[in-house]
Amino acid sequence: MAQEHTSTAGHEEHEDTTTGLNHRKMLMWAFLGSDCMFFGSLIATYLVYQGKSLTGPLPIDVFDIPVTSVSTFVLLMSSMSMVLAYSALTRGNMKGFRIWMVSTAIMGATFIGFQVYEFSSFSTHHIHFECSEVAEKIEHGDYVKAGHDHFFQKECLDSNGLLKADHHVDEEYGLKPQTNLFGTTFFTLTGFHGAHVTLGVVWLLSIFFLSFKKGVITREKNLDVDLAALYWHFVDVVWIVIFTVVYLFGVFEGF
Amino acid sequence: MSTLSLAIPRPVHPSGLWNWLTTIDHKKIGVLYGVTAFIMFLSGGVEATLMRIQLTKPELDIVSAAVYNQLFTMHGTTMIFLAIMPLGAAFFNFVIPLQIGARDVAFPRLNAFSYWTFLAGAIMLKLSWIGGATDAGWFGYAPLTSVDQNPGKGIDFWIISLQVLGVASLAASFNFIVTIINMRAPGMTMMRLPLFTWMTFITAILLILAFPVITVALIELTFDRYFDFNFFNVARGGSVVLWQHLFWVFGHPEVYILILPAMGIVSEVLPVFSKKPLFGYTTVVLAGAIIAVMGWMVWSHHMFTVGLGPVANAVFTITTMLIAVPTGIKVFNWIGTIWGGSIRINTPMAFSLGFIAMFLIGGISGVMHAVSASDAQQQDTYFIPAHIHYVLFGGAIMALTSGIYYWFPKFSGKMFDEKMGMLHFWLMMIGQNVTFFPMHFVGLDGMPRRIYTYAEGMGWDLWNLVATLGVFILIAGFLVFILNMVKSWKSGPDAPGDPWDGRTLEWSIPSPPPEYNFSEIPVVKSLDDWWNTKQGGNGKAVPVSGGSGDEEHDIHLPQPSYWPLVTAIGLFIAAYGVVFNQLVVPWAIAIIGTFIGFVGVYAWSLEPVNDPDEDSAH
Amino acid sequence: MSQEIHSSEGHTGHPTAGLYFKIAMILSVVTAIEVGIFYLTWLGYWIIPVLFVLSAGKFALVAMYYMHLKFDHKLFSYMFVGGFVLATSVIFALIFLFQVWL
Numbered sequence: 001m002a003q004e005h006t007s008t009a010g011h012e013e014h015e016d017t018t019t020g021l022n023h024r025k026m027l028m029w030a031f032l033g034s035d036c037m038f039f040g041s042l043i044a045t046y047l048v049y050q051g052k053s054l055t056g057p058l059p060i061d062v063f064d065i066p067v068t069s070v071s072t073f074v075l076l077m078s079s080m081s082m083v084l085a086y087s088a089l090t091r092g093n094m095k096g097f098r099i100w101m102v103s104t105a106i107m108g109a110t111f112i113g114f115q116v117y118e119f120s121s122f123s124t125h126h127i128h129f130e131c132s133e134v135a136e137k138i139e140h141g142d143y144v145k146a147g148h149d150h151f152f153q154k155e156c157l158d159s160n161g162l163l164k165a166d167h168h169v170d171e172e173y174g175l176k177p178q179t180n181l182f183g184t185t186f187f188t189l190t191g192f193h194g195a196h197v198t199l200g201v202v203w204l205l206s207i208f209f210l211s212f213k214k215g216v217i218t219r220e221k222n223l224d225v226d227l228a229a230l231y232w233h234f235v236d237v238v239w240i241v242i243f244t245v246v247y248l249f250g251v252f253e254g255f
Numbered sequence: 256m257s258t259l260s261l262a263i264p265r266p267v268h269p270s271g272l273w274n275w276l277t278t279i280d281h282k283k284i285g286v287l288y289g290v291t292a293f294i295m296f297l298s299g300g301v302e303a304t305l306m307r308i309q310l311t312k313p314e315l316d317i318v319s320a321a322v323y324n325q326l327f328t329m330h331g332t333t334m335i336f337l338a339i340m341p342l343g344a345a346f347f348n349f350v351i352p353l354q355i356g357a358r359d360v361a362f363p364r365l366n367a368f369s370y371w372t373f374l375a376g377a378i379m380l381k382l383s384w385i386g387g388a389t390d391a392g393w394f395g396y397a398p399l400t401s402v403d404q405n406p407g408k409g410i411d412f413w414i415i416s417l418q419v420l421g422v423a424s425l426a427a428s429f430n431f432i433v434t435i436i437n438m439r440a441p442g443m444t445m446m447r448l449p450l451f452t453w454m455t456f457i458t459a460i461l462l463i464l465a466f467p468v469i470t471v472a473l474i475e476l477t478f479d480r481y482f483d484f485n486f487f488n489v490a491r492g493g494s495v496v497l498w499q500h501l502f503w504v505f506g507h508p509e510v511y512i513l514i515l516p517a518m519g520i521v522s523e524v525l526p527v528f529s530k531k532p533l534f535g536y537t538t539v540v541l542a543g544a545i546i547a548v549m550g551w552m553v554w555s556h557h558m559f560t561v562g563l564g565p566v567a568n569a570v571f572t573i574t575t576m577l578i579a580v581p582t583g584i585k586v587f588n589w590i591g592t593i594w595g596g597s598i599r600i601n602t603p604m605a606f607s608l609g610f611i612a613m614f615l616i617g618g619i620s621g622v623m624h625a626v627s628a629s630d631a632q633q634q635d636t637y638f639i640p641a642h643i644h645y646v647l648f649g650g651a652i653m654a655l656t657s658g659i660y661y662w663f664p665k666f667s668g669k670m671f672d673e674k675m676g677m678l679h680f681w682l683m684m685i686g687q688n689v690t691f692f693p694m695h696f697v698g699l700d701g702m703p704r705r706i707y708t709y710a711e712g713m714g715w716d717l718w719n720l721v722a723t724l725g726v727f728i729l730i731a732g733f734l735v736f737i738l739n740m741v742k743s744w745k746s747g748p749d750a751p752g753d754p755w756d757g758r759t760l761e762w763s764i765p766s767p768p769p770e771y772n773f774s775e776i777p778v779v780k781s782l783d784d785w786w787n788t789k790q791g792g793n794g795k796a797v798p799v800s801g802g803s804g805d806e807e808h809d810i811h812l813p814q815p816s817y818w819p820l821v822t823a824i825g826l827f828i829a830a831y832g833v834v835f836n837q838l839v840v841p842w843a844i845a846i847i848g849t850f851i852g853f854v855g856v857y858a859w860s861l862e863p864v865n866d867p868d869e870d871s872a873h
Numbered sequence: 874m875s876q877e878i879h880s881s882e883g884h885t886g887h888p889t890a891g892l893y894f895k896i897a898m899i900l901s902v903v904t905a906i907e908v909g910i911f912y913l914t915w916l917g918y919w920i921i922p923v924l925f926v927l928s929a930g931k932f933a934l935v936a937m938y939y940m941h942l943k944f945d946h947k948l949f950s951y952m953f954v955g956g957f958v959l960a961t962s963v964i965f966a967l968i969f970l971f972q973v974w975l
Contacts, residue, residue, distance in 0.1 A: 018439040021946055023361045026433045029949040033956025034425065034463040040960025041471035041501060044967045045486070054492040069908045073901060080897035083939045087890050177484050181492045184485040188478060206857075233939045237932045243904075244928035248911055252920060436948070464959055500970065504963055551959065555970070567970055 028227045032234050039238050042192060043245060046185040053180035059250030061147040062122045062175050071114035072243050075197075078107035079236040082204075086229045092219040094211070101208045101225075104232065108201040115194045119187070128170040131156035135163050147173050186246065193242060196235045203228050265862065266815045277815035279363035280770060284370050285349030286666060289659075291370075292341035295377055296652075297733075299333035302326045304730070307690075307723040313711040323707035324390035325409065329380075331393030332413065335513065336420050337377045339647065342655045343516040344373070344424075347431055347455050349666055353761035353768060354449045356440025356777045361433040363813040364859060369427035371823030376419035379830055383412035392705065394506065395476070397487035397498040402480045411480065411834045414473050419830050421466050421473075428459035428466075435459075440760070442779035446540070449759045450533060453540050454519030457547045458512050465508035472501035481836070496561055503554035511550045513647060514614075515543060517654030518585060521607045524661050525589055527755050528604035529596025532783055535588045542581035542588075549578045559627040560634045568627040575625035582618055586611060602676030603755075606657030609684050613649025617642055620695065635705070638698025644691040656683070656736070663743070664750030668767040671747060675739040682732030690725030693718035758786035771810040818859035825852030888938065896938050903927050 015022050085100030127147050134152045137144050144152070151169045158164055177187040207228055211217040217224060266277040278284065306326050309317045318326065352360055360366050383389065389409040391399035400410050435448070435456045448456070476498070478484040485491040487498050526533045533539060555563060555571040563571075589611055598604070620642040624630040633639060656679075663671050697715045698704075709715055753762040760777055761768075763785045777784070780793040787793045829848025836842050907927050910920060937943040942950045 017437040018441075018443070019437055019946070019948065021437060021948065023433050023437055026437060026948070026952075027362070027429050029952040030429050030432050030463060033952045034429075034467055036953070036956035036960040037464050037963075038467035038471060040964055041468045041504075043960075044964040045471070045475065045497065045501075047964060048494070048497060048967050048971045049492070052492050052494075065908060065911065069904065072904055076900045076904065077897060079935060079939055080893055080900075083893045084890055087893065177478070177482065181485050184478075184493075188475065188484070188486075192474075230940055233935055236939075237935050240928050240931045240935070244907065244924050248907060248924055249921065251911070464956060468963070494971075497971075500967055504967075551962070563970060 022223060024223060024227060025230075028230050032230065035234065039189075039193070039241075042185075042189045043241065046189050046246060049181040049185050053182045055180050056147045056150055057122075057125060057173050057175045057179070058146050058182055059186075059246075060145050061127070061173060062125050063247055063251050064118075064121075065247060065251060067114070067118065068243065068247050071111050071118075072239065074107050074114070075111045075236055075239050078104045078111070079233050081107065082229050082232045086222065086225050089217070089222050089225055090219060097217075097225075098208060098211060101204060101211070105201050105204040105208065108197055108204065108232075112194060112197055112201070115190065115197075122175040124172070125174050126170065127151060127173040128168070131164055131167040131169065189246065190242065193235070193238055196238070200228070200232050200235055203231065266817060274815070276820055277367075277817055279359070279367045279813055279815055279819070281348050281352050281360050281363065281366060282666065282768060282770075282772075284366055285345050285347075287370050288341050288348055288373070289345035291374060291377065292338050292345060295333055295337035295381070296342070298381060299330050299338055300730075300733070302330040302333065304726055306330065307726045309707060310709075310719050311723040312720065313709050313713070313716055315708055318707070320707040321390065324705070325384075325388040327705055328389050328392050328413075329384070332380065332389070332417075334647070335393060335509070336417065337380065339513050339651050339655070340424065341373055341377075343455075343458070343513070344369070344427055346451070346516060346520065346655075346658055346662070347427070347459075350662060350761060351431060351434060351452055351455055352438065353665075353764070353772060354452050354759050355435065355438060355443055356760050356773060356779065357434065357438040358772050358776075358810065359813060360430055361438055362430045364816050364819045365426050365430050367816070368819035368823055369423045369430065371820050372419060372423035372426065372826055375823055375827035375830065376416045376423060379412060379419060379827070380416035383409055383416070389413035394502055395498075396502075397476070397495040398489065400476055400480070401487065408834060414477055414480075415830045415833050418470065418473055419826060421470050422826065424462055425466050428462040431455060431459045432463070440773075440777050440779050442784075444779075446537065447779055447782045447784070450522035450536070450539060451516070451519035454515045454522070454543055457543050458515045461508045461512050461515070461547050461550065465505045465512065468501055469505035469509075472498060472505070475501075477833075496558075499558050499561065500554070503557045504551075506557065507554040508547075508550045510646075511546055513651050515546070517610070517651040518543070520654045520658040520661070521589060521610050522585075523759065524603050524607040524657055525592045526783075527661075527757050528599045528601065528607075529593045530599075530756070531592055531596040532758075532786075533588065534591030534594070536782060539585055539588050542584045545581040546578065549574065549581070553578055556625060556627070556630070559624075559630045572625060572627045576622060579618065579622050579625070586615060586618075601673055602671070602680060603657045603661035605677060605680045606653050606660065609680065610650060610653040610657060613645055613653055613687065617645030617647075617650055620645065633698065635703055636698040637694040637702045637704050640704050641691050641694035641698055644687070644694070648687055648691065653683070659740075661755070662761075663740070664754045665761055665766050665768070667744045667747070668750055669743050669747035670750045670754065671743040672739050675735055679732050679735045679739065682728055682735060686725050686728030686730075686732055688725070689728060690722050693722045693725075753785075756789075758783040760785050763788070771812055774810075816859065816862060818855045818862060822852050822855030822859065825849065825855050893938070896934055900931055900934060903931050 017023065019026075081100045082104045085097050085104060088094075088096035088100055129148055129151075131152065134144060134148050134156065138152075151171050151173075155169050155171075156164055156167055175183045175186075177183045207217065207224055210224075215221075266273060275283065275287070303326075305318060306323065309315055309323060348360070348366065352358065387407050387409045389395070389412065391405060391410060391413075395410070395413065398404055400414075435452055439448070475484070475486040479486050479488060485493045487493045487495055489495060522533055522539060552574040553571060555567055556575045559568055559571070593608075600608075620638070624633045624639070624642065660671060660676055663669070697718045700714060702709060702713070702715045709719075750766040752765045754766070755762070760773075760779075763777065764773060778795075780795065781787045784793065788795050825848050827848070828851060829845050832838075832842065832845030832848050836845060838844060907924055910916065910923060910927075913920075916923065936953065940953075942953065
């Protein structure tokens with residue numbers, strides 16, 4: 001009777017199980033289904049609190065869509081290199097496998113780097129503008145970011161409610177998890193995604209180093225890589241959702 | 256392969272304590288689960304008894320209001336997470352591989368890890384009595400759990416131990432899903448699975464989908480408490496209702512996680528002692544599946560009085576009333592099963608019949624507060640504890656007890672004392688009705704739940720006294736039970752392989768089963784295969800008490816391992832490190848625990864299931 | 874598309890590196906479109922369904938091809954899609970209950 005088959009089973013071969021499917025691969029898929037609920041609950045929390053923050057900064061104040069687009073692109077490409085690593089392994093191309101594995105891990109680490117940069121820049125966010133600019137926008141009925149409006153009301157008007165024409169505003173407007181509901185839900189959701197990516201990088205690197213031991217990772221014994229790849233792609237699709245729901249919807253003026 | 260394993264030799268052929276600590280035999284793990292869960296059940300019972308004594312008469316002062324709050328919170332948490340769920344897990348472990356014709360579960364070491372992690376969580380929760388346990392209710396409603404309202408460590412212990420228990424439950428459920436799909440004997444199609452296996456399967460699916468939600472809710476609460484996040488902080492716009500939603504999105508499927516295994520046990524016991532196949536097997540399976548789906552659509556009925564608005568209340572009223580339908584179908588099928596059967600009333604059968612009656616009462620009071628208007632009257636009164644105890648004590652505990660008696664000969668190899676068993680049944684039957692039925696009266700009369708005492712002259716004195724007396728009948732019943740179990744296990748008469756004239760595969764092997772379960776993996780030809788084989792219906796010879804067993808040396812069983820235990824210990828240390836995160840160096844203990852856990856996981860994944868150079872382990 | 878895969882399937886049952894690369898290109902382009910759409914103010918609230926469809930497409934591509942769900946046993950799809958559908962339903966139910974967008 002088949003037990004765990006820790007290292008003997010590639011998923012192509014027929015397994016000695018009821019369905020012919022590998023135990024560990026089935027567990028991985030069940031885990032991913034379960035992890036959907038984990039991220040689902042975090043996203044639900046984020047969305048339920050969307051627009052409910054009592055103070056700024058709001059997504060539109062801090063998000064930098066071009067930067068996040070780049071990090072999103074990096075993560076998407078890491079998914080491609082992951083699938084190419086697995087593909088190379090199943091063709092017996094160990095060198096290609098290792099190269100793609102390392103590049104996947106590097107791209108994952110790069111994504112984490114972006115996230116660290118993003119978190120720190122959000123927490124030290126500054127707001128600066130000329131009072132006259134914002135006054136003009138308000139006059140034209142254009143959209144004014146909540147943070148700008150906040151400091152405009154606070155600093156650009158004198159005691160008679162008249163505009164201080166030459167005044168320049170430069171204020172710290174950082175977002176920390178404690179600042180408001182947006183900070184709380186944003187950092188928790190993206191932080192847990194980042195934790196998943198970090199764990200994935202550790203996993204990929206472990207497999208990469210193990211692959212130098214003879215006979216551990218081979219063309220036939222590719223299950224460990226297969227499972228890590230599934231996990232990695234899952235983390236990628238979660239980010240596809242987060243990027244749209246949190247970042248793009250977040251800066252959408254309608255919210 | 257062996258070059259990869261760490262230098263520590265693996266525990267081959269251990270004995271005594273090391274045998275139990277490193278075992279990955281599903282039967283031993285099942286026994287460990289069962290014994291631990293029963294001890295936890297008793298501790299929850301002590302908590303309940305103290306509460307009932309406090310409420311015997313108006314204005315008593317045996318325990319303080321603060322202690323009373325801890326008592327009802329710990330009682331609820333203990334009974335749900337440390338007693339009923341792991342008692343279910345005990346049966347999953349022991350029975351499922353036997354019922355599907357397998358030699359072990361799909362992931363034997365993960366199974367051991369589940370048990371040790373469960374034990375870690377249980378110890379952690381119960382030890383929180385030292386220094387003040389959690390007192391915010393088993394549902395832990397915000398803001399009762401906020402650090403301003405509740406600065407003590409009790410809530411922290413509650414949060415973190417629930418997370419640890421969640422890890423244990425999730426690991427076990429993944430394991431059983433894979434086991435049931437992938438370890439079935441040849442010919443054991445899904446629609447030939449014994450009902451208990453089916454209900455376990457559904458339970459496990461519910462669990463892996465429901466537990467992540469409470470995990471997130473608890474993480475959010477942890478961050479609020481430790482790092483001043485705003486999830487449930489009303490001053491910064493947070494909503495305490497969100498906690499209730501997340502909790503009950505988990506909590507309602509959880510109710511079915513508690514009751515479905517019980518329904519599975521009853522669906523095993525009734526056919527055997529009625530000498531009839533289960534009436535409407537397919538319907539019962541489908542009803543279970545429908546319950547699992549609909550269980551996700553009813554959670555807000557726990558929140559009718561929050562003020563969700565008429566639309567939400569109406570929708571959840573309708574879905575809640577609808578979910579009574581598949582449950583009702585099951586009851587009809589059980590009655591259909593015993594109808595016209597040649598019924599043998601003995602202890603397991605009596606408990607299963609008792610289950611139907613008690614569960615029916617609980618179900619009917621449940622439909623009563625499914626109506627949101629009616630629930631507005633009943634919410635937070637003693638009517639609700641009356642309902643939940645009919646469902647979980649009269650329901651789950653009765654069925655689990657039935658299961659203990661039913662499978663006792665199989666796991667102990669001994670017969671229990673039938674007279675004492677029936678005495679236990681009657682004491683329990685009378686005791687629970689005397690205890691819980693009066694709660695309906697005082698509840699409808701307006702007595703609020705979770706109060707540590709009440710004024711004289713409210714008209715609640717008599718029924719509270721009666722309820723407390725009922726507890727002592729229950730205690731007598733469980734003393735008889737413990738005596739029966741201990742005595743029979745030590746010196747009861749030897750049990751034959753098939754003492755009940757059973758229908759499913761576990762009765763085709765000796766009692767207790769050999770370590771390898773089946774000397775030859777059975778080939779299943781029909782539903783109730785063992786029964787049909789005995790009737791000569793499957794064209795198979797009846798094996799003589801499980802075969803000769805002389806091909807033992809051909810059976811490669813997974814070998815014992817240290818690493819599940821090491822990983823669980825790492826998790827345990829990390830969990831304590833999170834609660835006492837300022838001790839010595841901030842977060843140091845948590846990091847050390849996590850590191851130990853990682854070492855365990857790495858060593859575990861590098862250790863082969865079977866050392867190829869070792870012969871089989873017996 | 875499906876023909877292409879058939880022709881590229883070796884005896885391993887998986888598509889070739891070329892197809893994986895093409896999918897990566899599609900993913901990148903769709904992401905670029907998503908970011909671009911965001912500057913089209915005349916779309917108004919239509920941006921929400923459009924972005925939903927686009928990111929759902931990306932999700933499906935990764936799950937079907939990179940995660941091999943298209944080629945693997947149906948059971949795996951059931952497990953994953955089951956969790957995904959339930960999670961989505963809970964999200965929408967909570968959004969409705971909190972009346973976020975009403």
